[in-house]
Amino acid sequence: xxxxxxxxxxxxxxxxxxxxxxxxxxxxxxxxxxxxxxxxxxxxxxxxxxxxxxxxxxxxxxxxxxxxxxxxxxxxxxxxxxxxxxxxxxxxxxxxxxxxxxxxxxxxxxxxxxxxxxxxxxxxxxxxxxxxxxxxxxxxxxxxxxxxxxxxxxxxxxxxxxxxxxxxxxxxxxxxxxxxxxxxxxxxxxxxxxxxxxxxxxxxxxxxxxxxxxxxxxxxxxxxxxxxxxxxxxxxxxxxxxxxxxxxxxxxxxx
Amino acid sequence: xxxxxxxxxxxxxxxxxxxxxxxxxxxxxxxxxxxxxxxxxxxxxxxxxxxxxxxxxxxxxxxxxxxxxxxxxxxxxxxxxxxxxxxxxxxxxxxxxxxxxxxxxxxxxxxxxxxxxxxxxxxxxxxxxxxxxxxxxxxxxxxxxxxxxxxxxxxxxxxxxxxxxxxxxxxxxxxxxxxxxxxxxxxxxxxxxxxxxxxxxxxxxxxxxxxxxxxxxxxxxxxxxxxxxxxxxxxxxxxxxxxxxxxxxxxxxxxxxxxxxxxxxxxxxxx
Numbered sequence: 001x002x003x004x005x006x007x008x009x010x011x012x013x014x015x016x017x018x019x020x021x022x023x024x025x026x027x028x029x030x031x032x033x034x035x036x037x038x039x040x041x042x043x044x045x046x047x048x049x050x051x052x053x054x055x056x057x058x059x060x061x062x063x064x065x066x067x068x069x070x071x072x073x074x075x076x077x078x079x080x081x082x083x084x085x086x087x088x089x090x091x092x093x094x095x096x097x098x099x100x101x102x103x104x105x106x107x108x109x110x111x112x113x114x115x116x117x118x119x120x121x122x123x124x125x126x127x128x129x130x131x132x133x134x135x136x137x138x139x140x141x142x143x144x145x146x147x148x149x150x151x152x153x154x155x156x157x158x159x160x161x162x163x164x165x166x167x168x169x170x171x172x173x174x175x176x177x178x179x180x181x182x183x184x185x186x187x188x189x190x191x192x193x194x195x196x197x198x199x200x201x202x203x204x205x206x207x208x209x210x211x212x213x214x215x216x217x218x219x220x221x222x223x224x225x226x227x228x229x230x231x232x233x234x235x236x237x238x239x240x241x242x243x244x245x246x247x248x249x250x251x252x253x254x255x
Numbered sequence: 256x257x258x259x260x261x262x263x264x265x266x267x268x269x270x271x272x273x274x275x276x277x278x279x280x281x282x283x284x285x286x287x288x289x290x291x292x293x294x295x296x297x298x299x300x301x302x303x304x305x306x307x308x309x310x311x312x313x314x315x316x317x318x319x320x321x322x323x324x325x326x327x328x329x330x331x332x333x334x335x336x337x338x339x340x341x342x343x344x345x346x347x348x349x350x351x352x353x354x355x356x357x358x359x360x361x362x363x364x365x366x367x368x369x370x371x372x373x374x375x376x377x378x379x380x381x382x383x384x385x386x387x388x389x390x391x392x393x394x395x396x397x398x399x400x401x402x403x404x405x406x407x408x409x410x411x412x413x414x415x416x417x418x419x420x421x422x423x424x425x426x427x428x429x430x431x432x433x434x435x436x437x438x439x440x441x442x443x444x445x446x447x448x449x450x451x452x453x454x455x456x457x458x459x460x461x462x463x464x465x466x467x468x469x470x471x472x473x474x475x476x477x478x479x480x481x482x483x484x485x486x487x488x489x490x491x492x493x494x495x496x497x498x499x500x501x502x503x504x505x506x507x508x509x510x511x512x513x514x515x516x517x518x519x520x521x522x523x524x525x526x
Contacts, residue, residue, distance in 0.1 A: 058426065075429045075430050075432075076433065081430040103437075104434075132522065148431065
């Protein structure tokens with residue numbers, strides 16, 4: 001096993017509310033290796049989003065240590081983030097949003113137009129670059145948000161329930177696209193409520209317990225990641241078995 | 256679909272213009288009826304026709320008076336608009352700069368806001384005397400007066416807009432690796448632009464309504480100077496002409512700024 005991309009050691013996090021510390025997460029240990037597609041599932045309030053905010057560097061743990069690529073995480077460095085809402089800048093065009101991300105990633109001006117086209121092509125929106133962000137559908141907006149998060153070629157991509165607000169069909173299509181985002185180098189940490197989504201996307205599923213979230217299940221998902229059509233994969237006996245195991249764990253922690 | 260939408264928008268814009276024109280015509284008709292009713296003598300309330308005659312006379316540089324008291328209405332309007340332009344431009348620069356700092360640094364806002372509110376409460380004529388003592392009677396006190404009148408609404412609008420920028424955009428920018436300057440130039444300022452422009456529209460209105468005050472000191476060459484001069488000689492039609500010119504040009508400037516506001520923030524209310 002090589003150097004982990006993410007390493008959480010004894011991490012716990014509390015929020016202060018009405019002068020009382022409310023434990024939200026942990027303590028827990030977690031490692032994410034290069035190439036992994038880790039999906040975190042758990043009931044509302046189990047600290048899934050807190051976990052992502054700790055890894056992205058927007059929050060610091062109350063106790064324990066978070067390391068990303070061997071150091072404390074800094075927002076915007078080495079990590080790409082896709083939020084539940086696309087959060088595109090409406091005063092810029094679709095392409096403008098991606099070009100801005102490239103500029104902030106330090107890509108030279110001369111290379112930006114070509115890289116922008118490449119990223120738009122990657123998410124299948126090359127013909128929509130000049131459109132305003134509010135002129136495209138919710139699914140297309142989330143695709144742009146993914147392209148924008150990939151602009152800096154991050155080794156770690158964090159996705160916080162990015163498809164929660166989309167209709168079922170758009171959601172399935174985007175799941176199929178996102179599934180291939182990992183490679184030997186890049187890892188994805190994806191948070192969701194949906195057990196189906198988790199088993200379809202993941203190479204590994206972690207189920208968090210009810211607040212404060214602790215690791216209740218850490219399950220490898222040995223489904224093929226290419227070569228099998230999505231519908232066939234979703235209808236397979238292996239998928240059903242894994243789905244049952246994860247759903248059972250979620251029911252147990254929510255009870 | 257898009258054609259239909261723009262077609263209906265154009266129709267409603269035409270409709271809106273027609274309604275405005277009808278309202279102005281109705282106002283002129285009421286004015287004329289009041290004059291015909293002879294409730295007041297013509298020296299107190301001249302009719303629209305007399306004001307129109309004054310406009311023609313004051314616009315004719317060859318009438319032996321060079322228009323009105325040495326300058327045509329258009330020349331006077333140019334002089335006043337230049338003063339308003341400089342005063343507002345400096346006011347906007349100071350207002351946006353100060354408002355940005357106030358919005359970004361809460362301590363600065365807490366310290367500066369009472370002073371800005373204090374200035375907003377002062378009528379321009381109240382501080383004109385001070386500005387004349389400090390800067391003399393040339394262009395400076397007029398432009399400074401308009402600057403002082405114009406910058407508070409811009410500063411307050413900018414500070415409020417900056418404070419209210421959606422945190423989700425700021426977090427998205429940080430997540431994409433933006434530094435502080437990048438966040439300000441690429442997120443905070445564009446997101447605040449609609450409210451800043453509302454502040455600028457207010458500022459232009461205040462500056463324009465203060466131009467008569469600004470021209471009470473050695474400002475006879477402006478449109479406000481014309482009004483003051485006419486008042487001294489009881490030329491009510493000229494006073495009304497000055498008010499109409501100021502009002503109509505103010506309306507046109509505001510319409511242009513509103514169009515600019517819509518052009519730079521078409522996303523407002525949609526995202």
